[in-house]
Amino acid sequence: MSTLILHATFFGQIVIATFQFWRLVNGVAMPHNLSSGFWMSNSFMSWVFKSLHFQGFPKNLALRNMVLLYKYNSSNIVSHEIGVPSPPPSPFSFPSYIHSLFLFTLPLLHNSSALRSILLFLFFFFYFMAPALEAQVPQDQESLPQSNNFLNSLNDATHRSKVTVIGSGNWGSVAAKLIASNTLRLRFFHDEVRMWVYEETLPSGEKLTDVINRTNENVKYLPGIKLGQNVVADPDLENAVRDSNMLVFVTPHQFVEGICKRLVGKIREDAEAISLVKGMEVKMEGPCMISTLISQQLGINCSVLMGANIANEIAVEKFSEATVGYRNNREVAERWVQLFYTPYFIVTAAQDVEGVELCGTLKNVVAIAAGFVDGLEMGNNTKAAIMRLGLREMKAFSKMLFPSVKDSTFFESCGVADLITTCLGGRNRKVSEAYARNGGKRSFDELEAEMLQGQKLQGVSTASEVYEVLSHRGWLELFPLFSTVHEICSGLLPPSAIVEYSEKLPRSF
Ligand SMILES: NC(=O)C1=CN([C@@H]2O[C@H](COP(=O)(O)OP(=O)(O)OC[C@H]3O[C@@H](n4cnc5c(N)ncnc54)[C@H](O)[C@@H]3O)[C@@H](O)[C@H]2O)C=CC1
Numbered sequence: 343m344s345t346l347i348l349h350a351t352f353f354g355q356i357v358i359a360t361f362q363f364w365r366l367v368n369g370v371a372m373p374h375n376l377s378s379g380f381w382m383s384n385s386f387m388s389w390v391f392k393s394l395h396f397q398g399f400p401k402n403l404a405l406r407n408m409v410l411l412y413k414y415n416s417s418n419i420v421s422h423e424i425g426v427p428s429p430p431p432s433p434f435s436f437p438s439y440i441h442s443l444f445l446f447t448l449p450l451l452h453n454s455s456a457l458r459s460i461l462l463f464l465f466f467f468f469y470f471m472a473p474a475l476e477a478q479v480p481q482d483q484e485s486l487p488q489s490n491n492f493l494n495s496l497n498d499a500t501h502r503s504k505v506t507v508i509g510s511g512n513w514g515s516v517a518a519k520l521i522a523s524n525t526l527r528l529r530f531f532h533d534e535v536r537m538w539v540y541e542e543t544l545p546s547g548e549k550l551t552d553v554i555n556r557t558n559e560n561v562k563y564l565p566g567i568k569l570g571q572n573v574v575a576d577p578d579l580e581n582a583v584r585d586s587n588m589l590v591f592v593t594p595h596q597f598v599e600g601i602c603k604r605l606v607g608k609i610r611e612d613a614e615a616i617s618l619v620k621g622m623e624v625k626m627e628g629p630c631m632i633s634t635l636i637s638q639q640l641g642i643n644c645s646v647l648m649g650a651n652i653a654n655e656i657a658v659e660k661f662s663e664a665t666v667g668y669r670n671n672r673e674v675a676e677r678w679v680q681l682f683y684t685p686y687f688i689v690t691a692a693q694d695v696e697g698v699e700l701c702g703t704l705k706n707v708v709a710i711a712a713g714f715v716d717g718l719e720m721g722n723n724t725k726a727a728i729m730r731l732g733l734r735e736m737k738a739f740s741k742m743l744f745p746s747v748k749d750s751t752f753f754e755s756c757g758v759a760d761l762i763t764t765c766l767g768g769r770n771r772k773v774s775e776a777y778a779r780n781g782g783k784r785s786f787d788e789l790e791a792e793m794l795q796g797q798k799l800q801g802v803s804t805a806s807e808v809y810e811v812l813s814h815r816g817w818l819e820l821f822p823l824f825s826t827v828h829e830i831c832s833g834l835l836p837p838s839a840i841v842e843y844s845e846k847l848p849r850s851f
């Protein structure tokens with residue numbers, strides 16, 4: 343019996359090692375679950391093998407080997423779960439695999455010196471070559487999180503997901519570019535990415551959609567950047583979503599409800615949505631996040647993607663991070679991560695839709711405050727103080743609205759990182775700086791039209807929406823920064839009031 347197990351073990355190890363070597367040489371990324379299974383079985387088989395046949399072999403060493411492989415394996419699983427790249431090739435991965443194989447099979451072959459020499463040669467070859475081969479595996483494929491869904495759809499062209507980007511402003515165009523680079527590369531997405539364009543006529547008399555399709559550039563909202571030949575601009579909303587099961591919403595928040603109304607009954611039943619929109623609506627019943635609005639109006643699940651993502655920087659492929667917020671289904675979150683993830687755009691997932699979305703929404707109000715500080719030339723310390731107080735109000739407001747919001751979310755890209763980048767380099771900051779410089783005499787609408795040429799601010803209307811919630815719930819005194827920003831934007835207070843509010847600062851959070 344033990345001989346049978348021995349031979350089965352030996353045979354199994356050869357099959358696995360051959361497969362591993364083949365995939366490394368051919369640059370084939372191994373589906374993660376399969377890889378885990380192989381590692382586990384290898385450790386187990388080695389252990390059985392050792393226990394049965396090498397009585398003199400120190401068992402605790404065998405166990406240690408197993409534990410190391412298991413540790414490597416589990417760190418890999420954890421990192422895949424949250425959507426971060428695999429750790430770099432581990433000393434316990436490929437070489438130790440071959441190492442254990444040869445270490446424990448060589449004595450078995452002691453009668454055949456020729457075979458032993460060949461095996462020894464292979465052992466050293468694998469041992470020294472493996473790290474180099476491992477490095478050749480395309481990292482962007484290997485490091486992507488993979489799920490069973492992914493495994494199922496990998497070889498099934500009929501189930502390829504089709505993506506439509508609803509919106510084509512500054513961030514909408516960059517999102518389409520990111521997505522288009524991935525749909526070309528990953529076989530489980532259709533190559534083509536539809537991008538719905540709110541049609542307008544350019545000064546040249548041409549339609550924006552025609553120019554985007556002719557030049558592959560959004561000349562109005564993202565000039566100078568090629569979107570990818572597989573991006574197709576479409577001015578017909580219904581046509582743009584007809585065949586798609588992955589809908590990416592990325593318009594200014596004030597337009598989302600109108601768009602959803604037009605989409606009712608027009609989308610696929612199996613559609614999933616993600617919102618990149620930073621903002622909220624206030625209804626009779628109370629505040630309504632944009633992802634909830636989309637879910638309720640269209641009857642579909644909606645995740646969110648937020649982060650420190652100034653679009654023009656990502657357009658030229660400067661490194662940044664983002665957070666996908668998802669509700670229940672991790673596999674859905676992984677699919678969205680796969681759609682956006684590139685080596686320069688690192689996406690992780692957090693199970694906290696409201697937390698992620700509120701971070702992206704509320705930091706725009708703080709950025710307006712930071713712009714006032716810049717316009718009044720109050721310096722860096724004051725700006726840092728405003729950012730800190732703003733973050734504190736963001737957290738308190740989010741948790742009071744949704745007790746499920748997690749503290750950890752504020753440390754993701756969607757939290758403190760987005761707050762910082764928007765307060766340093768965003769459009770909200772820029773226009774509110776101009777507002778303060780003009781002593782509040784020129785309206786935000788006028789400045790927005792002049793400075794942003796069609797792009798939209800979200801912070802001013804969000805400040806007003808937040809103010810409505812605060813007054814309705816009797817929370818105004820708890821949120822002096824948020825309420826002061828709105829009062830300045832609506833002309834009730836001068837911009838200098840931004841640093842006067844702190845006298846009324848509550849001690850409650
Ligand atoms: N631009 C950025 O750096 C980032 C923006 N975001 C968020 O993404 C969302 C979309 O912003 P952007 O793509 O930058 O847009 P944008 O502000 O650059 O452009 C405005 C867009 O709204 C469209 N539009 C105008 N009137 C419309 C109407 N009546 N109905 C529908 N669409 C209309 C315009 O055609 C244009 O595509 C916002 O919530 C923003 O906060 C998030 C991260 C970064």
Ligand SMILES: O=C(CO)COP(=O)(O)O
Nearest residue numbers: 649650651652768769770
């Ligand atoms: O959300 C943003 C960066 O993450 C962009 O902010 P602005 O709209 O202020 O440019």
